[in-house]
Amino acid sequence: MTRIVDSNKPFGMLFDRARGQLSAEDKAAGDSRKPLQDMAQLAIMVEMTTIPPYLTALYSISDPNTEAYQLLRSVMMEEMFHINQAANLMVAIGGRPKMTGSFTPTYPCYLPHANPDTTPFIGLCRASVEVFNDTFTAIETPAPPHALPRGNNYSYIAQLYDMLLLCLEQYSGAQPLFEQNPDAAQRIDIYLGKFGGKPILVTDLASAQLGVQQIVQQGEGSVPESQSMIPIEPWATYNGYGQRTDGTYGPIIGSPYELSHFKKFRTVSLDRDRFPPTYPIISNPKRSDFTNPVALELAEVFDLAYSVMLDSMERSFSSRAPGANDTFFTLALPLMHQALPTIARQLMTTPAHANTNSDVGPNGAPTYLYQPGSNLAALGKRLQSSVGVVKQNIDDPADREELVDALESVRANIDQLATAQHIRHA
CATH class of the missing domain: 1.20.1260 (Ferritin)
Structure with a gap:
């Protein structure tokens, strides 16, 4: 019988595989880290999937001297950092990042392995209040407290990263976990200009956790139990992040050093009266x-x-x-x-x-x-x-x-x- 592969779930049941229920492909690979490498590759693909929609909206804004343009551009630069950091993790556990061929997203689509009932259908559209509010903020919505890690059918990107970290922590395969692929290289010199993020060289679980933490906090931010899911009040009490006084990088309580992607998109979508003019382009062009x-x-x-x-x-x-x-x-x-x-x-x-x-x-x-x-x-x-x-x-x-x-x-x-x-x- 020919096995039908869901193009939206190219890696099968990732959670089951990472917990020991290896597929025939895993066994043939001869590397017990194969499911984890696929999870890291999935993270790269999730980040990659956001870039063409963000770029399409960015290019469609006719005036770059607007807040919507500048905030979206900053998100774009930071998404490049997210790809870099996920790729570093991939290399650290013996894989080699793929960004071409079947690993390149096609549109419209859902985020790969996401729950289609709770995540947005993503297209290539010109910028609008509705696109920022209904698609971009939905992509970057922070997970609520105690949201379970999920490798398949995740509702929030943070759940996917939580599952990746959980599986790294629980790994018990034959190969050493953090043994870098000799044919691949990590990058810690990616240029971000004035934008946030510090590339991490992944060598162990602690550095892997730090790299993932930056991705999630910079993208979705975090929601403590004392706050509502989408509050009206200023976000800086828990959604700021940056270089802290102890030399580490992470949340800064009460300091709006840098807004999360979710907050940036929500800021634009709420300022309907000042939304900039755009070019009248075709949506999801063929x-x-x-x-x-x-x-x-x-x-x-x-x-x-x-x-x-x-x-x-x-x-x-x-x-x-x-x-x-x-x-x-x-x-x-x-x-x-x-x-x-x-x-x-x-x-x-x-x-x-x-x-x-x-x-x-x-x-x-x-x-x-x-x-x-x-x-x-x-x-x-x-x-x-x-x-x-x-x-x-x-x-x-x-x-x-x-x-x-x-x-x-x-x-x-x-x-x-x-x-x-x-x-x-x-």
Whole structure:
């Protein structure tokens, strides 16, 4: 009989496996830590699943000088830290983080292994009060006191991390638990700028707990028994976190050093009157939605750049020789800061259908489809051909020039990255 795999639960019954009921795949792996490695991989995938929806909403806000934009951008940066910390844990227990192929989320979807009855259905939509309130705050809602750890059908992300820590604490397999994968590497140098989080090198249970604690407190925050689930009063009494006077990192009672992601999203959703204007983009776009060849071209170019970025991120957790190319800083980070936002915003101001008004819409939006085998050379060539598509299909000289200049700017940046890669490998 062919076993049907639920794509929303790619790792089967994680709790049962981690507690000793090993699957045939676990036994074939020859590593008693395989269920725990899958739990760490699941944590990476959960964090990864939040990024395209947050990015779509971020790019759709036309004015970056707004609180909604800045708070969402800060969340995005901290989600990158969460992925990094979950990946460090994965490497520490003998695994190797995966961010491409079948491990890349497709939309719309639920968080992997989440309870579909209690967690939001997540799509790629422009920013709105409703998206912040009904989707983003729901993703980051803190677990109530005494919520049980859950590896499957969790209602709160914190439950998943609690289960991961519980299984680490109770591990009794043949292999040493914290024995790093020799073909993988942890990262403690991820650049966060002014945003919170201190990457932890995971070497034992205590450092694993500290890393997970940062992820949960920075994302969902925590709710003590004396407080209601979603209070109206200021949150700083228990929802602040940061560098404490004893040198540790965690909650600071009474100090609003940094708001949790939940609080940031709720702050935006409650300030309805000041919500910023957005581009009129298609929700949950598909390639078939675009009849305008320029919109389709931009969507495909975005996916190519997105795929190169994901490949670069994944490779950055591989072991490398001293002085070898670090694909996080030389590829992933530049693509995130320059290519992706530039292409996305051009797409979001391009009508999905030819001869329609971009001020009215519907306009295009990124589809976030992973393209295997993508590379800088292919991206550079595709950008060059995209300029030709624009010149052939946009009649207005000013609009045509603006889009050509944007694509040429991205292509110049890609050429610089490719040259730097060549020099490092020479």
